[in-house]
Amino acid sequence: MNEPDLDLRVIRYFVCVAELEGFGRAAAELHVSQPSLSRQIRGLERELGRRLFDRVPAGARLTPAGAAFLPHARGLLRSARTAIAAAAGQPEGLTVGYSPGLDIAPVVRELRVRCPEAEIRTTYLGWRRPAEPLLAAEVDAVVARLPFEADGLDVDELYHEPRVVAMHRGHPLADRLYFTAEDIADLPRPNPPGLEEASRTFWGLGSATSASATAMAGLDDTWQRVSLGDIVAIVSPSHARLAGPDTVLIPLRGVPPARVVVAVRAGDRSPLVAQFRDCARAMTSQLADASRGTRS
Structure with missing residues (x-):
C-alpha cells in the first residue's frame, strides 16, 4: 500500500x-x-x-x-x-503571541534582562484562536483574554478588564452614562471571523451570532466602521487603544469582566517558558497599566 x-x-x-x-x-x-x-x-x-x-x-x-x-x-x-531549528543549531529562544490591545513589552523587557543570551520574540495573533498557534508550536506562550479553548494548555490568570461599549461620539446614544446588555441588544455589532463559539458568545453578550452582527474582515475594519457610526463594539479598554480619537467608551453594567491570562502548552518544561510565566505573574500591574496606558 x-x-x-x-x-x-x-x-x-x-x-x-x-x-x-x-x-x-x-x-x-x-x-x-x-x-x-x-x-x-x-x-x-x-x-x-x-x-x-x-x-x-x-x-x-x-x-x-x-x-x-x-x-x-x-x-x-x-x-x-x-x-529545522535543531539542524541549524539555533540558540534557545522564546516566541510570545499576544491578542489585540494587550501590551506585553514590560514582561519581554524583563525577560531579556534575566536571559540576555536568549532570543525573545513577539508575534501579533489578531483574532486567531490563542490555543491554535500554541498547540502548533508557532509560539511558546500567549497573553490573551478568556474565554478560549484551553485543552492541552496551562493557564495563569493575570488581571481583569471591564467590558465597555465603543461607539462614535456622534452616535445618538453616546451621551449615556452606562449601558446594560438589553440596552444595546438591537444595535449593529461586529462579527469577527474565526472566533470560537465561547468567545463569540462572551463578546456578543450571550448570543453566538446576533441577527444584527456585521461581518468584519479584521480589527481595523471594526474600528473604521465604529468611526463611521455604522456599528458599536463590545470591547475591553485595551482593545480600543487603536480606535479613532472620536471613539468613546461607555461602561457596560451587569456583565463579568474579561480575564487576561498567560497560557503555555501543558507540561512544557522549557526554562524560558517558566521564566516568562514567572515574570508575567509578578508583573500583572505593569501589564495592566501598559495595556491601558496609551489611551486617555
Whole structure:
C-alpha cells in the first residue's frame, strides 16, 4: 500500500483554512489566490482519500475526517519546525503571541534582562484562536483574554478588564452614562471571523451570532466602521487603544469582566517558558497599566 506523500506547504494551507473557517480568508492570510488554495486542498483530499471540508455559505467547515486530521497536521508542522531549528543549531529562544490591545513589552523587557543570551520574540495573533498557534508550536506562550479553548494548555490568570461599549461620539446614544446588555441588544455589532463559539458568545453578550452582527474582515475594519457610526463594539479598554480619537467608551453594567491570562502548552518544561510565566505573574500591574496606558 502506497503511503500518502504529504507536502508540508499544503498541510500549512489546510491548517490555515481550518483555523479561519473559510478559503477566502485563508487565501488572504497566506497571500495566495483562492482558486490555487482550493486546488491544493482538493489535491490533499485526493491524497488522503477523504473529504476534509464541507463548503458552506459562511465559509468552510471541517468534516469528521478533517477534524480528526487537524491535530496531527499541526503536529507535523511542529515537528518540522523543531527539526529545522535543531539542524541549524539555533540558540534557545522564546516566541510570545499576544491578542489585540494587550501590551506585553514590560514582561519581554524583563525577560531579556534575566536571559540576555536568549532570543525573545513577539508575534501579533489578531483574532486567531490563542490555543491554535500554541498547540502548533508557532509560539511558546500567549497573553490573551478568556474565554478560549484551553485543552492541552496551562493557564495563569493575570488581571481583569471591564467590558465597555465603543461607539462614535456622534452616535445618538453616546451621551449615556452606562449601558446594560438589553440596552444595546438591537444595535449593529461586529462579527469577527474565526472566533470560537465561547468567545463569540462572551463578546456578543450571550448570543453566538446576533441577527444584527456585521461581518468584519479584521480589527481595523471594526474600528473604521465604529468611526463611521455604522456599528458599536463590545470591547475591553485595551482593545480600543487603536480606535479613532472620536471613539468613546461607555461602561457596560451587569456583565463579568474579561480575564487576561498567560497560557503555555501543558507540561512544557522549557526554562524560558517558566521564566516568562514567572515574570508575567509578578508583573500583572505593569501589564495592566501598559495595556491601558496609551489611551486617555
